[in-house]
Amino acid sequence: xxxxxxxxxxxxxxxxFIGYTVITKVPPTLHTPLMSGTNAIxxxxxxxxxxxxxxxxxxxxxxxxxxAVVLATINVVGGFLVTDRMLRMFRxxxxxxxxx
Amino acid sequence: xxxxxxxxxxxxxxxxxxxxFIVGLMLLRTPATARNGNRLSALAMLIAASVTLVDxxxxxxxxxxxxxxxxxxxxxxxxxxxxxxxxxQMVALFNAFGGGASALLAGSEFIRLVDAGHVDExxxxxxxxxxxxxxxxxxxxxVAGGKLVGWVSQNPILFPGRNLVSGLIGVLIVAMGVFLxxxxxxNELIFGVLVALALxxxxxxVTPIGGADMPVVVALxxxxxxxxxxxxxxxxxxxxxxxxxxxxxASGLILTRIMTRAMNRSLINVMFGGFGASGTEVVGVGGxxxxxxxxxxxxxxxxxxxxxxxxxxxxxxxxxAQAQHELxxxxxxxxxxxxxxxxxxxxxxxxxxxxxxxxxxxxDVPYDQLYDLDQINRDFDQTDVAVVVGANDxxxxxARDREGSPIYGMPILNVDHAQSVIVLKRSxxxxxxxxxxxxxxxxxxxxxxxxxxxxxxxxxxEVEDL
Numbered sequence: 001x002x003x004x005x006x007x008x009x010x011x012x013x014x015x016x017f018i019g020y021t022v023i024t025k026v027p028p029t030l031h032t033p034l035m036s037g038t039n040a041i042x043x044x045x046x047x048x049x050x051x052x053x054x055x056x057x058x059x060x061x062x063x064x065x066x067x068a069v070v071l072a073t074i075n076v077v078g079g080f081l082v083t084d085r086m087l088r089m090f091r092x093x094x095x096x097x098x099x100x
Numbered sequence: 101x102x103x104x105x106x107x108x109x110x111x112x113x114x115x116x117x118x119x120x121f122i123v124g125l126m127l128l129r130t131p132a133t134a135r136n137g138n139r140l141s142a143l144a145m146l147i148a149a150s151v152t153l154v155d156x157x158x159x160x161x162x163x164x165x166x167x168x169x170x171x172x173x174x175x176x177x178x179x180x181x182x183x184x185x186x187x188x189q190m191v192a193l194f195n196a197f198g199g200g201a202s203a204l205l206a207g208s209e210f211i212r213l214v215d216a217g218h219v220d221e222x223x224x225x226x227x228x229x230x231x232x233x234x235x236x237x238x239x240x241x242x243v244a245g246g247k248l249v250g251w252v253s254q255n256p257i258l259f260p261g262r263n264l265v266s267g268l269i270g271v272l273i274v275a276m277g278v279f280l281x282x283x284x285x286x287n288e289l290i291f292g293v294l295v296a297l298a299l300x301x302x303x304x305x306v307t308p309i310g311g312a313d314m315p316v317v318v319a320l321x322x323x324x325x326x327x328x329x330x331x332x333x334x335x336x337x338x339x340x341x342x343x344x345x346x347x348x349x350a351s352g353l354i355l356t357r358i359m360t361r362a363m364n365r366s367l368i369n370v371m372f373g374g375f376g377a378s379g380t381e382v383v384g385v386g387g388x389x390x391x392x393x394x395x396x397x398x399x400x401x402x403x404x405x406x407x408x409x410x411x412x413x414x415x416x417x418x419x420x421a422q423a424q425h426e427l428x429x430x431x432x433x434x435x436x437x438x439x440x441x442x443x444x445x446x447x448x449x450x451x452x453x454x455x456x457x458x459x460x461x462x463x464d465v466p467y468d469q470l471y472d473l474d475q476i477n478r479d480f481d482q483t484d485v486a487v488v489v490g491a492n493d494x495x496x497x498x499a500r501d502r503e504g505s506p507i508y509g510m511p512i513l514n515v516d517h518a519q520s521v522i523v524l525k526r527s528x529x530x531x532x533x534x535x536x537x538x539x540x541x542x543x544x545x546x547x548x549x550x551x552x553x554x555x556x557x558x559x560x561x562e563v564e565d566l
Contacts, residue, residue, distance in 0.1 A: 072198075078194065080142040
């Protein structure tokens with residue numbers, strides 16, 4: 001089992017480096033959408049929660065997993081929607097005399 | 101299809117999702133491409149979640165459907181109704197949910213394995229990690245959100261020996277975690293106590309931190325919510341949780357560092373310094389009354405209308421007064437007269453990283469007129485009028501010149517380098533940090549007193565009449 005943990009840690013370390021490289025290029029003006037967008041991405045635990053909530057097993061385990069499904073779904077749905085709402089508002093400069 | 105085929109299908113879809121998450125984040129490089137980036141990430145999540153449903157371990161769907169429906173309704177309602185000024189507490193709440201979801205999932209996995217009679221040691225260790233980080237992120241973020249809304253006192257809540265108490269609880273959590281890794285069976289009670297202690301630790305870590313430092317705390321818990329997901333991914337041996345968790349973890353850490361730099365603080369100092377306690381120190385001027393010049397909207401409007409370049413410096417006071425739209429109207433009028441208009445945004449201008457930019461975007465200010473600290477600081481020397489609206493500490497020259505000031509060393513906007521300065525402010529009261537601002541007493545500075553919205557509206561109508 002230690003073997004798989006080391007493999008997982010390898011994936012984790014590489015992903016951290018990719019994250020660092022990619023995120024440093026995000027301009028300050030987009031830092032709030034970045035945070036709400038990553039909120040949505042951290043809702044990825046929904047993937048594990050779906051399986052855990054679907055195994056018919058001990059009652060408590062299933063209820064906890066269902067709670068995780070609810071919270072993660074809020075993050076995913078709410079996070080992506082509110083990020084889109086913000087990004088829709090970012091506009092480039094119009095021609096100075098356009099329609100004003 | 102054999103079981104292995106299903107597993108390959110699921111893992112293959114996770115690979116696709118991971119790539120799409122990364123490309124989605126890469127597209128956040130510019131505001132023009134950002135919206136597609138966000139859609140790509142959403143698509144990645146949809147793929148990962150849908151394909152997961154073919155997992156052969158899933159035998160009943162009632163709980164899944166119920167959970168997804170409830171979560172979707174709440175998520176849609178929150179995303180639709182939230183005010184842009186309330187984004188910081190919304191993100192804090194989402195951080196809390198992210199941490200909570202990880203903790204619940206890790207806990208669920210632990211109980212399932214205990215019931216099955218065996219928990220591998222490495223799985224046990226990562227379960228403890230995911231549970232503890234998730235639980236403290238849950239309560240810590242809730243307290244941070246409460247401070248942002250004002251439900252929890254903005255002042256640091258300090259009691260003697262608080263760091264010792266937090267430290268002891270931390271040690272206790274680690275000790276219990278180790279114990280549970282070695283002897284997991286029939287020790288659910290100890291697991292429950294571990295969860296309770298982690299929840300308590302989250303509260304204890306955030307209550308001593310002042311309201312002004314919440315942007316740092318929110319960014320830090322953003323990171324934690326990702327790390328909790330990654331830790332849970334270790335326990336479940338699930339790559340997409342690990343990759344997505346690491347991306348979020350890295351993002352939060354970068355934002356935390358940007359915010360602490362912008363405040364000239366270290367993370368340790370934010371977490372344990374208790375800075376911002378009310379009435380601790382008023383530095384510089386010992387109570388003497390210093391002369392300043394106040395100005396009427398009519399004269400201020402003249403200065404603006406006949407300038408060739410103007411820089412607006414918005415602070416959170418602008419958002420509180422909801423004066424963004426009026427400010428945009430003023431900028432439009434000035435531009436129509438041929439004035440070069442820019443906005444200078446300090447990293448801590450809002451209540452979270454990039455908050456002010458969103459508020460101005462909402463008021464239809466084009467994003468290519470918004471400049472951050474490094475881009476604009478040299479421009480002040482060639483600027484006729486700098487207009488400060490609802491900002492204070494981030495334009496205080498003491499941070500640059502007055503050694504010994506509590507904010508000394510904090511990067512500021514060099515507003516005092518402009519030919520003349522107009523400061524829109526309610527009164528001469530000091531800012532968040534409780535420090536007097538030398539800028540207000542300069543010869544080139546004119547104070548325009550009043551509510552920001554009314555003052556800007558008055559400027560708009562005066563400029564229109566010229």
